[in-house]
Each structure stands twice: as structure tokens, then as C-alpha cells.
Amino acid sequence: MALFPIIGRVVGGFLPHLVAVDADDTMDEIVEKVAVHSVGRRLPRPSRHVGYDVLLDGEPLPPSATFGLVPAEREVLPLQWFDVRFREEVPTGGFGSPP
Secondary structure (H helix, E strand, C coil): CCEEEEEEEEEEECEEEEEEEEEECCCHHHHHHHHCCEECEEEECCCCCCCCEEEEEEEEECCCCCCHHHHHHHHCCCCEEEEEEEEECCCCCCCCCCC
């Protein structure tokens, strides 16, 4: 267990939060640690919720990836800024289905 401090903000919110994440935390667990401070408090819960994305420098990270793997591919410093956004719905219709 290695705790690491990050700054997290839910997109659309105005307050960033200092959050301690563990190297073994998945992106979904990081979402929970960040969103608990904003969603349902200062930001409304979406009516159709399909999940969240964690963004680092504007790029989404895989939901099942652990935080410990991120610094292996990209430089992550203490107090690095991470954004959390509501996941955009992906159309489920196949070819020829109405938009």
C-alpha cells in the first residue's frame, strides 16, 4: 500500500479536492474518492448514469487500470490534477438503426 496525493475535480464543478489514492486503486475507485465530494452535493446526479471517466491531461484512462500502472507510462507527480467526467453514452444500435 502506497498512498499518493492527487488533486481531483468533477468536470462541471468548481472545487478541486485533495484525495489520497493507493497504487492498487483502479480508476473506478479513484472516481468514487473524487466524486463523493461533488456529485449529489454541488453537482446534480445525472438522470441516466452510465459511469465516469478519469482524465489525465484530457485523455481518458482505462477504468480497470490501477493507479500504480499510470506512472509507468506517464509522468505523474504528487498533487497531479485529475479530472472526472460523466461517461458519455455510447449508442447501442447497430447498422441501420435510427439515430
